[in-house]
Amino acid sequence: MFVGRKRELEALEKQYAGNDFEFAVIYGRRRVGKTSLIVEFIKDKPAVFFTGRETNLAENLVLLSGSIQASRFGVEKAPVYQSIDDALDRVFSAADGKRLIFVIDEYPYLAGAWRGISSTLQEKIDHRSKKCRLFLILCGSSLSFMENQVLGYQSPLYGRRTAQYKIEPFDFFEAGEFFPNLNSQDSAAIYAMAGGIPSYLNRFIGSAPLKEKVIANFLSPQGFLFEEPENLLKQELRDPANYNALIREIARGATRVSEIASKTGLETGVASHYLDTLIQLGIVEREMPVTEEVQGKTRGRKSLYTVKDNLFCFWYRFIPGIIDIIQHNNTEKAWDFIAEGFSAYMGRVFEEICRQYLWRENTAGRLPFFFQQEGRWWGHDPLQKMESKIDILAIQGKTHALFCECKWRNEGTGRDVLEALLQKADHFRFEQKYYILFSKSPFTVGCKKLAAERGGVRLLSFREMNVNR
Template sequence: MFVGRRSELAMMQRRYRRQGYECVVLYGRRRVGKTALIREFIRDKEAIFFTGMETTAQENLDSFSQCIYDFQGGHGTAPVYPDFQAAFDAVTGLAETRKLVLVIDEFPYLAKSYPGISSLLQVQIDHVWKDRDIYLILCGSSMSFMEKQVLGHQSPLFGRRTAQLKLQPFTIFEAQEFFPDMEPEKLAVLYGLTGGIPLYLGQMSRDATIDEDVMENFLDPMAYLFEEPSNLLKQEVREPATYNAIIQAVATGSTKVSQIATKTGLETSACVVYLKNLIGLGIIKKEYPFGESHSRKSIYLLKDSMFRFWYRFIPTHYSQIQNGMAEVAWQRIKPHLPDFMGQVFEDICLQWLWRENAGGRLPFVFDDAGRWWGGDPRTHKQTELDIVAGNAEGELLFGECKWRNELVDQDVLELLLYRGGLFQALRKEYMIFAKRGFSERCLREAAGNEHIHLVTFAQMMHR
């Protein structure tokens, strides 16, 4: 069953309804659902679907020839075209009498086996397909390749696309479509465990408890997700052991290059290169304090919360898991789950803010949002804010996110007001997000100030 991706499908459908040539470049990290999106899009259309393989140019040509042959209703093994130019000419012929979708999935693999394919496509587009009713989709998981070799200024294909789509993991609101009747708190934990990746969400059970889902999917040596991060890295990088060490260092609290270098025993300059590659894979992100995009206070965090969970907890319990002690491992991991969920909840709160912002349901429309950390000039200590959102007009919103079973009390609100006082702004709004709710004292204080907004997780998930 296909779930979500309404806006992405709508964009692709709008392009399809146009007459003439279209080229959509679709990319995103592995397992995010690119191929599923394409298959849903072409379900009711005439389409040739070819997947590039990590093999020779000849084998890719053989496969492409077979795809064209199958589209024409051929049976058995296809006659192979002498070269890709001849194959593209055949596609042109098929598009003379119909609107035709041509999908080249895993385009980076094809380009690696045949480096001239981008230039060949450029010529084909410029001299033939731009006057045909052809809808070309170029899809790939190597984000650095797609951004540089397909979308980049130096690429032969630069300027040939009519749209591009970087597919992101699901938000929690899209994940809710997987489990429409699930209790929100359980959904939030499953969302954190899977990082919003559709394939991983599909591994989770609607009926199992959190304990059962974790033990069946992460703490079972035969489970798909038990080896998934390692398998994913082996597909993408040449030195998986080094990347494993870096990811684990970040997952366990090393967020600065110097800390990561010390933890892994690598040179700082080497760390920077590895981190850049991990950013390109969508596993790690480089974050700056809100409003300080050129600050030297940047830190590295795991962008993918499934990787965050796996690298924080699985390696340290690996021997127990391999020896059938999943229950013991889980009892040691479980007390740390609320702390793990803290960052997940911050991500969820940001998603909610962006959604409400787009709908015009906030006190003002903000342009950017993120975390902030820095020095407090009054105490001369480091402090931080979970969320700061603002705009060019000088309006700021400060947010605090609390994933805990206890009701949020007045002290949390007072601290948020104090930290907001460290900023100069024409207008300030304060928002606290709570897993369970707020104490009577907190509610009373907020009731007397129109700039204070208290939001429960249940309210966030209700719309």
């Protein structure tokens, strides 16, 4: 089932409707839905779709020749072309005066089989693009290769693209389209485990109880997601062992580089290098207090590291500690271990969902002001004379601020939570201050009364956030 990607499809269709040569680069992490997007876009259109293989040039040439023969523009009894150059000539010629889409999926594999492919494509584009209507699409899962060897300044293809699409995982609300009949808390739990990757979300479609789906995918040695994060690291990295250790410690609560390095036994400089690679892969992110980001700081003593990808965060937080239990087919014990710590784990995910919600409301103009930046804040509170943190702080310049607290717990959110948030906001010197309490559970009478008395406070339950999901 194809879900979402409306904005990308509309942009691709707009490109297709033109009369000129087009060259789109589509990239993103594995299983994020790049190929599904392309297949949805090219259906009912004349196209050559070729997938590069991790094999030698000869076999890739045979497969490319077959893709050309099977294409809509038709070549009866097409030969195996003598070279990639000849095959590309045939495709460019077929697009003279008419629109034809040519997709090379898994482009890094083809480039690995023949290093001259980018230079050859450059030559074709430079000398033949003005008289043809070819729509060339290069697609790849290796982020570093696509950003450096296709989009980068040193690439022969630099400056030739007419569009680029970095395909990101779905947010919680987009992921919910996979489960239109599921209650919002189960949807949140699935998102917390699988993230926004379509291939993983598809594993949770169906009427079976959530527990059965978790057991089938994570808690069985044959499960689709049982070894998925480790396998992804092996595909992307030469030295996955240290990366495994880093991710696990961050998922378990280590946030500062010195702490992460100490727990993994790595030198701080080495750990920083590995962390930068994980950031590039979209698995880990480095955060600064949002007020310092406004000042242009990107790292420093206050930098914190978190696991950005939900699948990786969930897997490394829970699965390594129960591998032996799973291998001995004791799924109930494994499930109990996850269930015991899952509510605490959901606190981080709920903050992420609330941030996504705020951006949707911000874009729609449904907040008291349009904020330019948002993020977490932590630091010293001079009024309370202690370290403090704010779950979400959204800012417009130096004048407006929105302070948010996110509570994922079964008991009702009370007056004390709102009082604490108001106190934290007191030492900030914004002219206009607003407040939102996000809560999994309903709010107490005392909390509602204080919100009404104070003004500028919105109390928002998780159920209300999902009314128009």
